[in-house]
Amino acid sequence: MNITTIITGIFLTMGCFFSVVAAIGVVRFPDFYSRMHPAGKNDTLGQTLILTGLIIYEGFSFISIKLLLIIIFIFIVNPTATHAIAKAAYLAGVKPWEKKGSK
Amino acid sequence: MSFILTFIILFSFWILLSGYFDFMHLFLGIISSLFVAFISHDLMIGDVNIRRGFKKLLRFIRYLPWLLYQIALANLDIVYRTLHPNMPIAPRIIKFKTDLKTDMGIVTLANSITLTPGTVTIDVKNGEFIVHAIAEKPAEDLLEGEMQARVKIVEGG
Numbered sequence: 597m598n599i600t601t602i603i604t605g606i607f608l609t610m611g612c613f614f615s616v617v618a619a620i621g622v623v624r625f626p627d628f629y630s631r632m633h634p635a636g637k638n639d640t641l642g643q644t645l646i647l648t649g650l651i652i653y654e655g656f657s658f659i660s661i662k663l664l665l666i667i668i669f670i671f672i673v674n675p676t677a678t679h680a681i682a683k684a685a686y687l688a689g690v691k692p693w694e695k696k697g698s699k
Numbered sequence: 700m701s702f703i704l705t706f707i708i709l710f711s712f713w714i715l716l717s718g719y720f721d722f723m724h725l726f727l728g729i730i731s732s733l734f735v736a737f738i739s740h741d742l743m744i745g746d747v748n749i750r751r752g753f754k755k756l757l758r759f760i761r762y763l764p765w766l767l768y769q770i771a772l773a774n775l776d777i778v779y780r781t782l783h784p785n786m787p788i789a790p791r792i793i794k795f796k797t798d799l800k801t802d803m804g805i806v807t808l809a810n811s812i813t814l815t816p817g818t819v820t821i822d823v824k825n826g827e828f829i830v831h832a833i834a835e836k837p838a839e840d841l842l843e844g845e846m847q848a849r850v851k852i853v854e855g856g
Contacts, residue, residue: 614774621781629831630790632819634777640814641774658718665715675813675820682821682831692790692831 600653607649615642627693628685636678643670706736758853759807765849766811773816780833792821793838794829797847804854811846 621634817837832838
């Protein structure tokens with residue numbers, strides 16, 4: 597077991613942790629809009645960390661450059677998709693949940 | 700000018716994705732890149748001043764480290780709120796005006812808002828942002844406008 601494998605393992609573990617937390621968040625949060633928060637953010641970082649781990653494992657090659665392109669793609673697409681879904685819900689008139697006594 | 704730039708971008712993308720350097724693949728790549736660049740160069744790049752575009756790219760790269768730091772903070776924030784037994788959230792919808800002019804600046808700001816702690820952009824209409832914040836503090840931080848100032852620097856003159 598060399599040092600690259602260990603670093604890759606750390607990155608993969610962190611990525612999986614964030615993805616799992618995103619899934620738990622989607623289940624636990626009370627309404628549509630707050631569910632967008634874990635789905636939009638933690639997924640982005642989770643996938644990015646997993647792909648970064650794979651890049652480190654692969655070293656510098658064509659495959660790692662393709663993985664880097666996927667990371668850039670995810671960084672542009674994930675917030676945009678979140679925004680599109682949230683906008684659709686807002687236009688359809690979904691009411692946001694509010695904590696009792698906050699207003 | 701935009702024709703040559705589009706061709707260079709398309710052809711380097713071709714080489715990256717194919718990974719072959721023999722004559723046939725390079726030749727096919729040159730032909731298809733030339734063809735696509737000929738059809739669509741005014742769509743992809745348009746009449747962009749190359750030097751200004753390059754400066755903008757440099758400013759955007761300087762904006763990236765701060766954005767990555769904010770993304771890390773955002774994720775730790777969501778992890779804390781998700782795993783905390785009481786779920787310390789108090790969602791609300793806030794609206795604010797922006798004075799960013801270009802489409803690219805507005806897109807950058809909207810995506811940055813979505814990626815940073817506790818806020819998700821819902822809609823942008825006529826320079827007015829509708830943002831969903833998950834608690835009180837992220838909403839206040841956003842209204843302070845530090846991010847908007849930074850995006851404005853990227854946008855430049």
